Amino acid sequence: MNSSNRINRETVFGVLALLVGAGFFWSTFDPAYDVLGRGTARGPMFFPRILLVVWLGLAGILTFRGLTGRPLDEGTTDLRHLQWSRIIATIVIVAVGAWAIGIVGFAFAMMLTTAAVSITLGWRRPLILVPLCVGWPLVVWYVFTELLRFSLPSSPWFGTL
Secondary structure (H helix, E strand, O other): OOHHHOEEHHHHHHHHHHHHHHHHHHHOOOOHHHHHOOOOOOOOOHHHHHHHHHHHHHHHHHHHHHHOOOOOOOOEEOHHHOOHHHHHHHHHHHHHHHHHHHHHOHHHHHHHHHHHHHHHOOOOOHHHHHHHHHHHHHHHHHHHHHHOOOOOOOOOOHHHO
């Protein structure tokens, strides 16, 4: 195969991450979010923007390393051999998880989303996966609701317990 037809993985994933991250970052400036932050020191998009800046920085580094010929893994791959099914499945799972937040609340939706993405990406060690899938959403929920005083969607079942 001609080497000009081969692109390294870091460049492909870096560019995709830059595009997705830029789209997410741009969407945080939607005027609909301004209504949610009235009367607070920071709006609800303050923390997501911080995370997205980190995302964009890491994606930029990944893209730069791929383009300069110093990728994280020295192999190159034909674009046809990328695991597009995992990429698409992960995007769908995250979208469904975001949608489910409004129905079952942040903590439950993120527990299920974390488990589904982890399994899709090949992480299957239950002794690590179960605590991760339960723990990180609860920690994030606690930090947002108790420390930062941001309201996250909660489960409609909490009112009946």
